[in-house]
Every structure is written in C-alpha cells, then in structure tokens.
C-alpha cells in the first residue's frame with residue numbers, strides 16, 4: 086500500500102537579511118510516521134519548522150498539508166488544518182494553571198466543559214503532571230515545561246505534530262516516558278516531524294531522517310542509510 | 326510525582342465547587358459594594374465621593390479587560406471616557422436627546438472609536454502605549470477645534486439644570502454593575518482563558534489555533550465600551566465638561582494605578598485596589614491636605630515596588646492556597 090502523504094514541502098527558501106537559513110528544501114511526511122530532522126546548531130531546523138507552522142513567512146516554495154496548499158498562512162489557520170507544535174524553548178502560558186494551559190488548544194472545540202476538563206486532566210496525567218495541575222505554569226522546572234508542552238499537544242490532538250527538541254533537559258526516565266507517548270500517538274495515526282540532538286532517540290524513533298546543513302538537505306533516508314552516509318559523518322564530526 | 330491512573334473520578338465536580346466558592350466570595354463583594362452605593366443618595370451621604378468611587382471601579386475594571394487579560398497597556402484609555410462624555414453632552418444639549426438614550430449611545434461611540442483604533446493593536450509593548458497616548462491627545466484637540474455650536478470649543482459644554490444628578494448617579498451604579506458582571510463572566514469563560522493565554526504568549530496561543538487578533542479585539546471593545554459609558558454617566562452627573570478635563574491623562578494614570586495596585590488580570594484585584602486607594606486618597610486629603618499627593622505617591626511607589634502584581638496578585642503568588650478563593 087502506498088502511504089498517504091500528509092505534509093509536503095517543495096523548494097522552500099527562507100532568508101534573514103543576507104543569510105539563507107533554509108535553502109531549497111524538499112520534504113515529505115507520511116501518515117502515521119515519524120520523520121526525524123537533524124543537523125548541527127544553526128543548520129536551520131527551527132527556522133524550517135517556523136515556516137511550516139506559519140510563524141515565519143517563507144520567501145518561496147510550496148507547502149501542502151493534507152492536500153491543502155497553505156504556504157504562509159497564519160499560525161492559527163495552520164493549526165486549524167491540524168498541525169500542532171512544541172517549541173525549542175518551552176512556550177507555556179506562565180500565569181495560568183496547568184489545566185488551563187492544556188485546555189488552550191481545545192477552547193474552540195464544540196465540547197462541554199466537563200469533557201474538556203476531564204481530557205485536560207488525562208493529558209496531564211499522561212506526562213505525570215497531574216499532581217501539579219493547580220499550579221501556575223511558571224512554577225514548573227524547565228523539563229516539566231517540556232512535558233507540559235507535550236500534554237498540550239495531546240490535548241490539541243492534531244494530525245501532524247512538529248516537535249522541536251522535545252527531550253532537551255528532560256531526565257532519562259521521563260525521556261523514555263515521552264518516547265512511549267510519541268510511539269503511542271504514532272500508532273493512533275499521527276505524523277511527526279521530530280527535531281532533536283539526541284541521536285539515539287531519533288534513530289530509535291524515526292522512520293525516515295532528513296539531515297540539514299547550512300539550510301540544505303544534505304542527506305535523507307532510513308536510519309541505517311543516514312548514519313552511515315559519509316556526508317553526514319563529515320557534517321557532524323568533520324571540522325569540529 | 327503522580328503515577329498514572331491517579332485521576333480522581335470526581336475531579337470535575339470538585340472543580341465546579343471550587344468555582345462556586347470563588348464566585349460566592351466575588352458576588353459578596355459586588356453585593357456589598359452595590360448596596361452601599363445604592364443607599365448613599367437615600368441617606369444623604371457624600372454623593373460626589375461615592376460617584377467617583379463607582380466611576381473608578383468601572384474604569385479600573387474596564388482597563389483590566391485589555392491590560393490585565395491581554396497585557397496591552399493603553400495609556401490613552403481616557404480617549405474612550407472623553408468621547409463618552411462628549412457624545413452624551415452633545416446629544417443632550419445640542420440635539421435634545423434624553424440622557425437615558427444618550428449614555429448608551431456614548432457606549433456605542435466608545436465601541437466605534439475602539440474599532441477605529443483597532444489597527445494599533447498590531448503594535449506591541451511600549452509602541453502601543455505611546456500611540457494610544459497620542460491618539461488621546463488627538464481626540465482632545467479635535468474636540469476643541471470642532472465648531473463651537475457643537476462641542477463648545479475650548480470652553481466645553483454646560484448642561485446646567487437640564488440634568489438630574491441623582492439619575493446620573495444611579496446610571497453610574499448600573500454601569501458599574503454591568504461592568505462587574507461582565508468581568509465575572511469573562512473570568513470564567515473560554516474567551517477569558519484564551520485572552521490570558523494571549524497575554525502570556527501570543528505566538529504560542531496563535532500556534533494553538535487561537536485567532537489572536539480577533540480575540541484581542543473583543544477585549545479591546547469591552548474595555549472601550551465601559552470607559553465610554555463611565556464618561557457618559559460623568560457628563561450626566563456633573564452637567565458640565567471641557568476638553569482639558571474630559572481627556573486628562575491623569576484619568577488614565579489613576580485608572581492604571583488603581584487597577585495595578587489591586588492586581589491586573591484578576592477580577593477582584595482592580596475593585597479592591599480602587600476602593601482601597603480612593604478611600605486612602607480621601608482620608609489623606611482630609612487629614613493632610615498639604616501632603617496629599619506626596620503621601621499618595623509614596624504609597625503607590627511602595628506598592629508597585631514590593632507588590633508588582635498588586636495586592637491580590639501578590640497574595641495569589643505567595644499563598645497558592647488562596648487561589649481557590651480569588652477570581
């Protein structure tokens with residue numbers, strides 16, 4: 086069976102002043118799959134994600150999400166197409182409690198308050214933040230904020246999930262918990278674009294990997310192909 | 326750390342009773358406030374003092390919609406109040422409309438002005454504050470430059486004996502009541518949650534599917550509406566107005582200070598802050614007329630320095646168990 090494409094990028098370019106941060110990037114994400122995106126610091130991973138989620142305006146190229154051409158739509162319209170994301174530096178709603186934080190992406194839903202509340206507590210429970218549910222988000226540690234973002238995405242329940250460094254600063258036990266949750270969501274049919282410097286986790290999770298260097302895709306393929314690609318080894322270990 | 330499967334089955338009903346507890350405290354405060362304001366004219370009390378108390382409570386609650394819930398600080402907030410006074414006075418004096426219609430019309434004019442100024446919401450932080458301030462100055466100039474038969478030029482308008490103070494007083498009371506009820510609705514609604522999310526991180530809220538500019542506009546309109554209504558009642562109550570006092574930046578300043586002192590972003594905060602400070606102001610004024618502004622300035626400085634989130638906000642920050650009582 087041919088897998089269904091849920092996200093497709095063609096010839097995407099994004100520059101900041103003279104700096105080409107994303108250069109002619111093509112990318113495919115299949116339904117119910119995890120695509121890893123790796124590359125050294127400053128390679129353009131976050132910029133690419135920001136272009137997909139509408140936070141940055143791309144200079145040129147095309148973006149198709151579930152058959153809808155939606156390059157440079159506003160972030161809330163992209164979100165309503167079914168794309169959710171987390172941020173490299175957690176962006177939580179500081180001065181409201183965890184339950185309200187998690188509820189934000191579902192405020193437009195046509196569900197009653199009881200259902201909404203129960204779903205929110207379930208999502209918090211799945212990342213072990215249930216006991217802190219009445220705390221304000223600013224009272225969480227950095228790692229807990231990452232977990233809160235994951236809970237918020239689960240509440241959002243989008244078709245496509247973009248994760249920017251979800252494991253950074255999270256301890257190994259909770260990392261394993263996160264990986265379990267990500268696998269579960271994939272089994273439910275969600276598609277992921279996953280950015281991480283934690284190569285072990287990326288290799289373990291990804292169905293397909295893109296390697297970005299200076300804004301360009303220098304290699305792509307399955308895990309075995311990419312980790313043995315001389316170009317990738319050169320980019321990662323080369324002139325270090 | 327909680328283990329999976331610790332969710333209590335009656336979690337939501339607990340949440341509902343927590344909400345009830347919050348609301349009951351809040352409605353007690355409203356009731357006491359409304360009752361005492363209601364009784365003053367009958368008791369021959371200090372009508373002017375109580376009128377201004379109600380006006381400040383309305384303004385502080387109104388600015389809370391935009392400043393407390395979305396983090397935008399409109400230094401030109403007085404523009405809406407000023408427009409409200411003028412629209413009311415012009416309708417009454419020049420067109421002979423009844424005050425009962427003129428004040429609601431003033432509220433509508435506030436909404437129109439808010440829509441006109443809506444593009445300024447694209448700016449953020451200090452840029453928004455400054456543009457807002459200059460727009461208030463523009464409004465003031467406009468009022469003094471318009472034909473004298475309409476706005477009375479730089480002398481303003483005098484409604485004279487045409488208006489009844491007590492009716493103006495009760496109009497203010499009703500306006501304050503509606504503002505407070507709207508605040509409690511907002512405090513518990515999904516719109517309120519969306520607004521607070523926007524205040525804390527607009528980009529993240531946007532990425533979560535919240536139509537940031539639209540939702541923020543609702544708060545802006547509510548904010549403007551109550552300021553314009555308060556202005557209308559003020560014109561009715563005092564029967565006189567001029568461009569300098571109607572668009573006095575001090576009105577914005579006081580509104581901001583009262584709301585901040587209590588705690589922007591909470592529903593109770595602006596009310597508590599206003600009632601306390603207006604009262605202290607009155608006492609200081611009676612006891613130490615010479616030191617009035619000095620003492621008041623000192624109190625405000627200390628408050629902002631040691632309780633940047635206001636009295637109510639700081640209490641909630643440092644005593645988490647109080648959160649379940651405070652709306």
Ligand SMILES: Nc1ncnc2c1ncn2[C@@H]1O[C@H](COP(=O)(O)OP(=O)(O)OP(=O)(O)O)[C@@H](O)[C@H]1O
Nearest residue numbers: 101104106124125126127128129130131132133173
């Ligand atoms: N808002 C911005 N303005 C100007 N330059 C930017 C901006 N955002 C990113 N850049 C530049 O674009 C390039 C790519 O940055 P990006 O954040 O996408 O890297 P990254 O791959 O996510 O790196 P990291 O692994 O460190 O997170 C960098 O050279 C960076 O300096």
Ligand SMILES: [Mg+2]
Nearest residue numbers: 130131132173
């Ligand atoms: Mg990055």
